Amino acid sequence: MEEVRTIDSKSCKEIYVILNRLGLFYKLPIELKEYIIQNQDLSYEYDFNIDLPLVYQVDNENTKAYISYLYLKYINDSDNEKNILLRKYEKNEKIYQEKLMEKYNSNNIFRNKRLETVENTPNTIAIVEYKESIIRKFVNKIKSIFSRK
Amino acid sequence: MIISNWRLLESIEHSISEYNSQFWREEDKNKKIDYNFIEYSEDGLSANIPEEILSKLERLMICLRARDVGEEEIQDITKQLSQMLDVMKLKSFSFFMQAKDPQYSHLDISFLEHLNDDIENISMTGIDLSKEKPSRFEKFKNLNYFSLQKCNISDPKIISEIKPEVFISLERNEIAPEYYEDALKLIQSSNGRIKFSVKELETMAQIYSTKQVELSDYLRLMEVIDFDSISKLTVIMKNEFGYENMNSEQIVNFLNGKTNITLKTTPVNLSKLDYDGILKVPTRVILKNANKLSLEELKRHQCIKSVQMSDGHNTEKQQGEPYSRTEYEKIRSKIDAIISQIELPDEADPNREKKIFAQIYKILGQSIDYDHNAISEEEKDNERLQITCRNLLGGLLENRCVCAGYADILRNVLACIGIYSEYVGAMPDFENGVPLNLKDPGGHAWNLVRLDGKKYWTDLTWDANNIKADRYPLRYCLKSTREFKHDIFKKRLEDEIEDPCLESISDEEQNRLFTGKELEYRDTSKKQENRNIGYLSNCIMSIADSGLTSAKVRKTANEVSKYTAMQITEEKETEGVDGRG
Numbered sequence: 001m002e003e004v005r006t007i008d009s010k011s012c013k014e015i016y017v018i019l020n021r022l023g024l025f026y027k028l029p030i031e032l033k034e035y036i037i038q039n040q041d042l043s044y045e046y047d048f049n050i051d052l053p054l055v056y057q058v059d060n061e062n063t064k065a066y067i068s069y070l071y072l073k074y075i076n077d078s079d080n081e082k083n084i085l086l087r088k089y090e091k092n093e094k095i096y097q098e099k100l101m102e103k104y105n106s107n108n109i110f111r112n113k114r115l116e117t118v119e120n121t122p123n124t125i126a127i128v129e130y131k132e133s134i135i136r137k138f139v140n141k142i143k144s145i146f147s148r149k
Numbered sequence: 150m151i152i153s154n155w156r157l158l159e160s161i162e163h164s165i166s167e168y169n170s171q172f173w174r175e176e177d178k179n180k181k182i183d184y185n186f187i188e189y190s191e192d193g194l195s196a197n198i199p200e201e202i203l204s205k206l207e208r209l210m211i212c213l214r215a216r217d218v219g220e221e222e223i224q225d226i227t228k229q230l231s232q233m234l235d236v237m238k239l240k241s242f243s244f245f246m247q248a249k250d251p252q253y254s255h256l257d258i259s260f261l262e263h264l265n266d267d268i269e270n271i272s273m274t275g276i277d278l279s280k281e282k283p284s285r286f287e288k289f290k291n292l293n294y295f296s297l298q299k300c301n302i303s304d305p306k307i308i309s310e311i312k313p314e315v316f317i318s319l320e321r322n323e324i325a326p327e328y329y330e331d332a333l334k335l336i337q338s339s340n341g342r343i344k345f346s347v348k349e350l351e352t353m354a355q356i357y358s359t360k361q362v363e364l365s366d367y368l369r370l371m372e373v374i375d376f377d378s379i380s381k382l383t384v385i386m387k388n389e390f391g392y393e394n395m396n397s398e399q400i401v402n403f404l405n406g407k408t409n410i411t412l413k414t415t416p417v418n419l420s421k422l423d424y425d426g427i428l429k430v431p432t433r434v435i436l437k438n439a440n441k442l443s444l445e446e447l448k449r450h451q452c453i454k455s456v457q458m459s460d461g462h463n464t465e466k467q468q469g470e471p472y473s474r475t476e477y478e479k480i481r482s483k484i485d486a487i488i489s490q491i492e493l494p495d496e497a498d499p500n501r502e503k504k505i506f507a508q509i510y511k512i513l514g515q516s517i518d519y520d521h522n523a524i525s526e527e528e529k530d531n532e533r534l535q536i537t538c539r540n541l542l543g544g545l546l547e548n549r550c551v552c553a554g555y556a557d558i559l560r561n562v563l564a565c566i567g568i569y570s571e572y573v574g575a576m577p578d579f580e581n582g583v584p585l586n587l588k589d590p591g592g593h594a595w596n597l598v599r600l601d602g603k604k605y606w607t608d609l610t611w612d613a614n615n616i617k618a619d620r621y622p623l624r625y626c627l628k629s630t631r632e633f634k635h636d637i638f639k640k641r642l643e644d645e646i647e648d649p650c651l652e653s654i655s656d657e658e659q660n661r662l663f664t665g666k667e668l669e670y671r672d673t674s675k676k677q678e679n680r681n682i683g684y685l686s687n688c689i690m691s692i693a694d695s696g697l698t699s700a701k702v703r704k705t706a707n708e709v710s711k712y713t714a715m716q717i718t719e720e721k722e723t724e725g726v727d728g729r730g
Contacts, residue, residue: 007708022681035712051634053611054688064692069705071689075682081618081690088693089702096698 007066009041014063015070017046018054027074150203150233153195154226156213157233161198164206200236208241215248215275227260234263242268246275253277253301261285272296274321279303283310297322305332305343313339320346333373361385364412368395368403377409384430386414386422397422405429412452416442419450428452433471437461438564439541444481447474458541460560463572467539468557476542483545484565487512491566500662502568502600503627503654507662509562510626513544513555514609514616520549521695524591552610556594559609563598570598573606575638593638597650598627604650606633614690620683621663627654 007015016036019025025033048057058064068085076082152158169181182205188197211230218226234242242264246254255277264271266288278300286295287310295311299321305328308317317339324332324347332350336343341358345351353374356362360379364386367376376382384404395403401423404410412432414422419434432452436442437460447453456477459469472480491508494501522528523538537543537550544550544558556572563570574594595608608625615623625633632653656676660668670676 006711018685022685023678024681024685029712032709032712050684052637053691054684055691058688058692065697065701065705066709067685068689068692068697069702069709071685072702073706073709075685076689077682078618078620081620081686084617085689085693086699088690089697089699092693092696093698093700096696096700 007035007039008062009039010044010046011060011063011066012036012040013042013044014046014058014060015066016040018048018058018067019070021048021050024075028070029074150200150236151195151197152229152233154222154229155194156218156222157211157226157229158194158196160209160211161203161206161233164209165202167208168206203233203236204238206237207239209237209239210241210243210245212245213247215246215252215254223254223256227257231260231263234260234265238265239268241270243270243272244274244276245272248275253299258285264289267291270294272298273300274298275300277301278307281307283307286310294318296320304328305335308335308343313342315339316342318344320344322346324350337375337378356382361413363387364400368400377407380409382410384410384412386412386418388418397424401425401428411454416446416450419453420446423450423452426450433457435459439481439484439561440564440567442477442481444478444485447478447481458561460572463574464557464560465539465553465574467536467553468541468572470536470540472540472542476546480541480545484562487562488566500601503662505566506563506568506598506600506627507659509566510559510607510609510612511616511663513558513562514613517544517548517550517555517558517613519610519613519691519694520551520554523549523551552592553594555609555613556596559596559607568598568600570596573597575635577637578639593635595625595635600627603652604648605652605654606630606635606650608633608635611687614687614694615683618683618686618690620686622656622659622668622680622683623663624680624684624687626659629653 012035016025019028028036048054058067072082072085076085152161165182165184172178172180182202186199186202190196211226213223213226246256248254254275258273258276258278258281261271268289269291270293271286271289272294273296278297279302283306286308289295290312292311292315294316295308296318297307298318302319302322303325305319305324308319311317322345324345329350332343332345332347333353336350336354336357339357341354341356343354345354352366353370356366356370356374357379360381361383362370362376362385364384367384370376404412405428407430410430412419412428412430414432414434416434416436419428419432422428426449428450430452431454432450433455434442434450434453434457436456436458438458442453442456454474455471456474457469457471458464487509490512491505494504498504520538520543523531523534523543528534534543537547537554539551539553540557541554541561544554550558553572553574556574560570560572572594573596574592576592593610595606595610598605598607605627606625606629607627611625612623615621625635628634628650629652630650633650654662657668660666668676670679
C-alpha cells in the first residue's frame, strides 16, 4: 500500500516564501497554513526575485508538485486554465506510462532478467522485484542435477 | 660553440627565453635552460654556448636591419649561423632583413643547407632570391608553412619543389605577368594554398581554396581557369553580376550547361537573372527574413533548392541553418496561414501595428509550447533537434520550440506582415545580474519590436504560458528598457544605447489590445493580486510542460489532504483537481 508522506520542511519553507511574497498564502485552508508555517525549515534560506520567472527559482521537485497542486486547488480562478493543466498532467502521465511500457518490453524481450517498477516520484523508493528468467531457471536446474551433493 | 656576433647572440638568448617560458609550472622548473651554463665574454658581446643547449631550441628568429649590418658582418653572421644550424634541430626558422622598399639584401643563403631536413616552418623576408633555384628548397619535405615575402621573386617556379600541401606565402613579391600561367598551375596543384600580393592571382588562389567564386569572376576568368575541373564549386551572385559579352539569357544558358556548380544569391538578384524561371542550377537563396521570399516566387524559381535565413547581425547559427525547399514551403505556408487569421485594422488607425502585433503574439503564444524535451539531458546530443527547436521548424511545424525559436518565429511572422522586429540573443550576466540562488538560466532570446513608431522589448517565451491561460496583462510584453526586467542577461544591442525603448504599453492598453476589454480590476490591491496569480500561473504551466504527471499530482493531493481534514469531504466532491474528474 502506498505510504502517504508528509510535506518536507524545505518545501514548506519554499511554499511559504513564494505564496506569502505573492500575497496568495491567505488562500490556503487554515490547517494547511498552520502546518506549513510550523514545519518550515527555518535554517534554510530561500528568497526569490519577483522580476524573474519563478520557474528559474524553484529547483525542488517536491515543491514544484506541491505548489502546482495548491495553485490548482486553492488559487487558480480560471476553469479554462484548470482544464489546460489537467490535460497536460494526463498527457504527461500517458507519455510516462508509455516510456515505462517500452522499458518493460525491451527488458522482457532482450534481458528477461529483471522486472523493474519505477515510481515516478523522486521521493518514493522504487520497488524492485527480482524474477528468475526461464533460461536462468533451466541453467540452475541443469546445474543442480550435475552438482555434487 | 663560440658565438662572437652579438646580434646572433641576442637571437639565441631570445630563443632560450621563449623555450624557458613553456616551463612555467613549479614542477617543470628544472627543465628550463640554465643561463649559468653559458660563458659570456667580459664585454658580454660574445659567448660560449654548449651545443647541448643549442640542440634543445626549437625556434630561431633572426631579425636584422640592412642599414646596420655591413657586408663583412653579414658574411660573419651567415658563417656562424651555418655552424649553429649544424647542431640545432629546429622546427621553425625565420630570417628577416628589414630594409626600405624596394631594397633587398643580397646575401648568400647557403646556410639553409645546414638546416635540419625535418623543419616545419621557414620564413624569409627582405632577401633577394631572384637568382635562387627551386632546388634550394627541395630537401625540406616536412614543411607546413613556407614564406618568402618581399624576396624580389618574379617567377613563382621558385616554390615548384615545395609539396602541394604546404601553406605558402609569396606576398610582397611582384610576379611578372608572363609567369601567371605557371602561378595558376601552382595554385591549382596546391588547392589555392598560396598567397600572392597580385590581385588577379590572389582571386584565383581564393577560388581554389574556398571553392567559391563570384559570378562576375566566373564569367571573366573562364578563359583562364578550368572551372569545370573544380568539383562542387559555389558561384555567388552579387548585385553586379553582369558581363559585357553576355546578356542574362545567355548567362542562364551557359550556367545550365554546368554540372559542378551551385548558385548562392538573394531572391532579388535571382529574379534579375532568372526572370523567365528557366535556370536549372541548384540555387541557395539567402534572406534576411521570410518576407523576402513568397511562395509565388519560390514556385517561379524551381532552381531554388535551399533557403538560408539570417538577419546578418543578431541571429545565431541555428537560425542560419539552411532549410530545404520543402521545409521552406511548409514554413512559409504556415506563416501565411497565421497572417490570414489577422484582422487588419484601418490604415489610418494610430495603433494599427500594435493591434496586428497583439493578434500575432496571441496566436503564437497559444499554439507553441516550450520544448522542455529539447533541453533535457537525453536530447542534448540530438543535433537536429538542437537546431529545429531554435529556428522556424520546431515552433511552426511541430508547435514546440525554445526561446530562440519563439524569437525567430515572431521576427519572421512580423516581417511578413510588414512590422520591424529584431532577434535578441543574450547570455546570463553572472558578474552583475544573476542572483546567487538562481539556477543557471542559460542563454535566452527575445525580441525588439517597432510598433507605430516606438520601440519595445517583448519576450514571447516568458509570456506564452499566460497567453495560453488567458491571463492578461502580460508581464514581458511591449516593455520599456526599465520595465523589461531582463537584467540578468547581457544585452548586446548596440542601437539600444542610441535609441532606447523609453515607454511600456500600460496594463490597461495591453488588456484592451489583447482582449478587447477593459481591465477587470480597478482596485490596486486586486490588480496586484491578479498580476501575482498570473506570475505564479506562468510557473505552474512551465512545471506542467516539463513533465509533472497526474499520478504525482494525485499523490500530492493525498499528502496535502492530511492537513486539510476539514476539506476532504468537500474535495471529494470537487471534480478534476484530484485527477479523477
